[in-house]
């Protein structure tokens with residue numbers, strides 16, 4: 388990764404931060420997208436310690452807002468006109484339904500639309516041989532998309548809506564890989580495992596209680612959880628592989644719903660319209 392430029396969202400905590408530091412240690416320059424200036428400063432200090440020679444940066448954005456997704460993408464391309472790896476990783480689970488200023492349900496906005504918009508705007512800047520890695524989840528198992536209620540207005544359950552957003556991540560990767568086939572850029576996604584991060588701490592209500600109770604029992608460390616991100620971002624083993632879903636650094640099979648090409652295309656078209664990104 389010597390001399391390569393890596394953009395990572397959700398890089399100020401959990402598996403995103405661990406992956407960012409690991410890739411910096413391998414020689415990469417990291418643009419660590421965060422939203423909190425204190426946490427971003429702390430991440431930046433770790434990146435500088437891991438690779439003092441690179442011009443790391445930690446630009447801030449609230450990735451649940453379309454205007455911020457667009458603004459940060461423009462800022463990133465100013466900082467790095469050529470990108471080697473983009474890791475879409477920022478995500479959260481919300482116990483109660485919230486609506487963003489764009490009229491989007493917040494889980495869908497942050498977990499899916501930020502991947503979609505940031506990737507779309509950075510794609511022209513990703514070099515041949517570059518990689519797009521998206522953090523999805525096995526939480527997609529059991530999820531089905533209801534295209535008549537993508538914003539979950541009829542029924543809202545935090546876990547179920549989160550699962551749908553992670554299904555969106557896999558469908559997005561599938562359609563993206565199809566669209567960029569032959570361009571020299573690859574797109575893969577992954578399940579990191581159940582990881583003891585800050586994830587769920589701010590979800591609120593029963594979700595935070597449940598996550599707090601089960602984390603000490605079953606969760607792996609952020610170092611372990613970040614391994615598949617680092618593998619997909621940097622390993623020569625996956626050179627040329629695209630459109631896959633990975634777990635523990637190996638290809639895994641997502642649900643039939645996550646392999647539905649018609650749904651993947653439909654989600655892409657709707658997301659394009661919602662993002663106001665044109666054709």
Ligand SMILES: NC(=O)c1ccc[n+]([C@@H]2O[C@H](COP(=O)([O-])OP(=O)(O)OC[C@H]3O[C@@H](n4cnc5c(N)ncnc54)[C@H](OP(=O)(O)O)[C@@H]3O)[C@@H](O)[C@H]2O)c1
Pocket residue numbers: 396397398399400401402403421422423426448449450451476477478479497522523524525578579580581582583584585586587
């Ligand atoms: N932990 C698990 O068991 C698990 C399992 C499967 C998949 N995942 C996925 O892994 C990814 C990373 O999660 P994690 O476990 O590392 O959790 P985490 O420690 O909570 O990290 C989440 C990251 O996303 C950022 N973020 C949240 N809301 C944001 C917003 N509105 N705008 C910009 N950034 C925002 C957070 O920023 P702050 O630092 O400011 O909070 C943080 O950097 C997520 O996509 C999650 O769905 C996690």
